[in-house]
Amino acid sequence: xxxxxxxxxxxxxxxxxxxxxxxxxxxxxxxxxxxxxxxxxxxxxxxxxxxxxxxxxxxxxxxxxxxxxxxxxxxxxxxxxxxxxxxxxxxxxxxxxxxxxxxxxxxxxxxxxxxxxxxxxxxxxxxxxxxxxxxxxxxxxxxxxxxxxxxxxxxxxxxxxxxxxxxxxxxxxxxxxxxxxxxxxxxxxxxxxxxxxxxxxxxxxxxxxxxxxxxxxxxxxxxxxxxxxxxxxxxxxxxxxxxxxxxxxxxxxxxxxxxxxxxxxxxxxxxxxxxxxxxxxxxxxxxxxxxxxx
Numbered sequence: 001x002x003x004x005x006x007x008x009x010x011x012x013x014x015x016x017x018x019x020x021x022x023x024x025x026x027x028x029x030x031x032x033x034x035x036x037x038x039x040x041x042x043x044x045x046x047x048x049x050x051x052x053x054x055x056x057x058x059x060x061x062x063x064x065x066x067x068x069x070x071x072x073x074x075x076x077x078x079x080x081x082x083x084x085x086x087x088x089x090x091x092x093x094x095x096x097x098x099x100x101x102x103x104x105x106x107x108x109x110x111x112x113x114x115x116x117x118x119x120x121x122x123x124x125x126x127x128x129x130x131x132x133x134x135x136x137x138x139x140x141x142x143x144x145x146x147x148x149x150x151x152x153x154x155x156x157x158x159x160x161x162x163x164x165x166x167x168x169x170x171x172x173x174x175x176x177x178x179x180x181x182x183x184x185x186x187x188x189x190x191x192x193x194x195x196x197x198x199x200x201x202x203x204x205x206x207x208x209x210x211x212x213x214x215x216x217x218x219x220x221x222x223x224x225x226x227x228x229x230x231x232x233x234x235x236x237x238x239x240x241x242x243x244x245x246x247x248x249x250x251x252x253x254x255x256x257x258x259x260x261x262x263x264x265x266x267x268x269x270x271x272x273x274x275x276x277x278x279x280x281x282x283x284x285x286x287x288x289x290x291x292x293x294x
Contacts (some may be wrong), residue, residue, distance in 0.1 A: 024241065031090035046103035091175050116174065118171070153168070235260070
């Protein structure tokens with residue numbers, strides 16, 4: 001199927017001269033890598049019908065005019081249920097770009113077991129929008145080390161916005177409540193070891209300039225930016241999976257990769273998250289190991 005894209009020449013990123021068509025072409029080309037991270041996950045869209053300088057809104061539910069071929073799933077919510085899109089093809093990505101979607105956010109669980117995540121996510125952003133990125137890198141390494149201490153493998157990604165995500169692939173054997181409690185325990189352990197640098201305090205007035213170790217993505221119907229999603233910011237930065245050793249690169253930052261250089265990067269190295277799904281691990285067993293060691 002070839003999706004017809006209307007108004008391909010509409011500017012979506014005026015600073016970079018990038019159009020809706022450029023964005024659609026990117027998603028068409030990146031689909032073989034990106035779809036693995038979207039598969040079976042309800043998608044939340046961040047839509048900008050007139051580009052990043054225009055109105056924008058978050059959309060979870062499928063609109064009535066969406067074509068029948070676009071996959072969808074019924075998702076439970078507090079006051080009932082809603083129907084959300086599933087993105088299972090390059091055509092679906094291109095169609096949604098045609099609806100003004102720039103960023104794609106996904107749940108940490110798949111729709112068939114919504115209460116059992118296969119991703120645990122630590123969201124690490126600079127304290128108070130500080131320009132120095134080194135505390136974010138230090139936090140990511142500290143979280144990785146705490147996870148390794150309980151025999152968990154983790155992966156790291158730029159968010160394309162302001163920080164990094166540290167992600168643990170899970171085997172879906174553990175429910176969200178336990179996963180979240182485990183994530184909180186890891187965050188507390190890291191904050192206790194580095195009390196002047198990191199905090200688990202959600203309230204900004206309690207952080208005192210320290211970087212917040214955010215675990216709030218780990219809940220039913222919460223979302224995180226999908227790997228290889230473009231972000232609605234100048235230059236069209238992209239959430240990009242990294243190798244851990246890339247954090248030593250002096251040029252690394254949350255918006256290091258963008259529409260202008262992402263395919264040059266991928267021509268030089270394979271996607272560091274290409275086999276992430278093969279590393280599913282038990283959060284419950286890791287939690288037990290942690291508690292036994294304490």
